[in-house]
Amino acid sequence: MNFDQSASALQEIVLTLVVIAVAVAALEGFLYLVLVRWIKARLAVPLMLIAPAFVGLLLLIAYPLLWELNVSFTNMSLRRFCAPDFPTAGLLTECKGESMFVGAENYIKVFTTPVLQQAGFFQVLWQTVLWTVLNVTMHVAGGLGLALLLHRQMRGKGIYRALIVLPWAVPQIVALAVWRTELHGEFGMVNQLLDMVGVTGPSWLTDPTWNFAAMVLVNVWLGIPFMMVILLGGLQSIPGDLYEAAEIDGASSRQSFRHITLPMIAPVLTPAIILGVVWTFNNFNVPFVLNQNELETSDTLVTGLFRAAFQYNRYGFAGAYAFAIFAVLLLFVIFYVRRSGALKSANE
């Protein structure tokens, strides 16, 4: 990009910022006139303060969601790829003179026909649940184990911590590109190491079972540092007096861990697990980058959604599929919140 192009790009950014500033000023001016001068509302100032953020959220979250809902009731595809008409209030209703409305057909198809080429919704859901459970379990187990090891007086603790956190510090896409090369069946480092100890390495990238295993392996490697850092923070916040008292009372190490460590790190562990579940469930990079051969047995709901929308161009179907995934996550959150009482303190 030469200087002129950079200057032009900068000019566009500045212009955009100016437009946003003018729009905010106009909004505030309007609210001032209506709320302060006209209605004389008691909550005028708070309303004026949150108004820009509220409008921003409406534009960035509510509108795309409504648009997605609209698309999910149409047969939008590559051949019927139209923008909404203003005469229909921004609704996508017809394309090239034909009605696009298909009612709930897409929602029915999500559960009754393959969402990819062969795999149905429930197969991909099962793969996603398995992927999530395996990963989060190993993240917590590995992270807790490493955190306990590092939560002791030992020489070179700082170096160990830095080394363990390294996978987290590397940009994920870079790490995945490297892993994909190293998992190559013939020329990858992993199989060459296995070969050195007399083990014939599997086809990590083309065999369905081993490809799934490779995804889990890499994601565990990527995810453990985060869990370790969080849990190490939790461990460090536990007062040493508790362990001393337990020791005086004759508690074993296992009992101390069971009755002191675990309950004390629970406030840290619970949100970390929730985050881990949501992040892993929605993880796109790992399953997509390590599954370049498009093995459907390695697809999760999110990569499946990407393929449905942007590879197979079934936009209407993908809209319904996206809401189905949203429903699954919503059900999980409701279930988890009720069982864990996570919002109890906020409601009291």
Add this chain to the structure above:
Amino acid sequence: MSVPKPIKFLPLAMVVALVLAACTSTSASPSAGEPSESAAASEPSFPTGDIAIELWTKEGDPNIDFVQQLADDYSALHPNVTFNVVNKDVELLREDMVNSALAPETQPELLWTVLDHVGPFYDAGVVQPLTGQFDESVLADAAKGAGTYGPDNDVWVAPISIGNQLMLYYNKTMVADAPADTDAMIAAAVANTAGDKYGLVYNQTEPFWLVPWLGGFGGSVFDSDGQTPTLDTPEMQSTLQFLYDLKFDSAVMPSECDYTCADDLFKTGSAGMIINGDWALGDYTTALGEDLGVTAIPMVKSTGTYPAPYIGGTYWMVPSAVEGDTLTVVLDFIDFTLAADQQQAQVEVLKRLPSNDEILNSAVVTGDPNLADAADAVSKGVPQPVNLEMRCNWDAMKPQMSAVLSGTASVADAAAAMQAAADACVAAL
């Protein structure tokens, strides 16, 4: 003192008016130096105002340098025209362009891409017809008529090069003569497979490398109507079986190998033969020099038919939102690149068959044995389908080809699964 209501709203009205005025002036005012519509109509001379052209090209490193050079040469002739050459992977380019149907302002001014984008781009309405818009008189016969599509038989592309065909490249230090048929090819591959050396490599992950063999076994991905997928056929099963045998029985290929892997193995002398497109000719000439041999993919011994690679090439397409002076410049630039000088430079740098008739028949092509062989390989090929249904075929074939080549699906099951997937896809188009 009470203020009358209309006056109360005066500040608001002024703010709204200011915002509207700013928006209107931003979108409606012509850029500096841009002539008015009426002036342009009466004055067809070259635009004098500043014109910025964003050019998306599928060419990556190092071939993008040639595209940039073309742009620079043109800018040297017309200093008011500037280019921003952006490399986009073929698939990304397709996705971004199709998505631009919803936001035409995101379109670039010019595309350098492949022929099979015509169908998706036409159906999405993101390109404009080029019928009669550029100088077709300079084109070779083989380049004429490419990208003709739609009910009005409009031309949607301007050919930069012809070919895109897959060929067999061989390293003469390992394979002395071009194999005449598949038996000879397999024998040569077996003779050169040992340790970390492989007899034959190709991209095992993309069905573009499968379709030539399908033609060699007498099959086609479409019925005679050119729209109905015909993938679950005995010919497809023979093709998949041939590829399977090549890998597992003859064992002349790496167990896993994508494009980069195959390309690297051949360039580093670790593979005796590679099946790859004409786009790699320049690269391989640099890597192997005199030791490089090129030929059409060998005839299938059992059928006596040559594999039929898809013929396409590289093409200019003009996005639908380009108009006015920018369109004038873009079309002029296209003519500039199709002229003899630039086409000869393309042959010399990229080693691709030119679309320009004069250069295609000149010594720069006929005097180069590798290019002459490439031209022969083109004669064995078939035009690449450009309709949307072809996308369904590609998507349907890819995972099943991988499944057969990883030994996780039988050829019969794979062919059946391809057909089912393609049929479902076509139905959803």
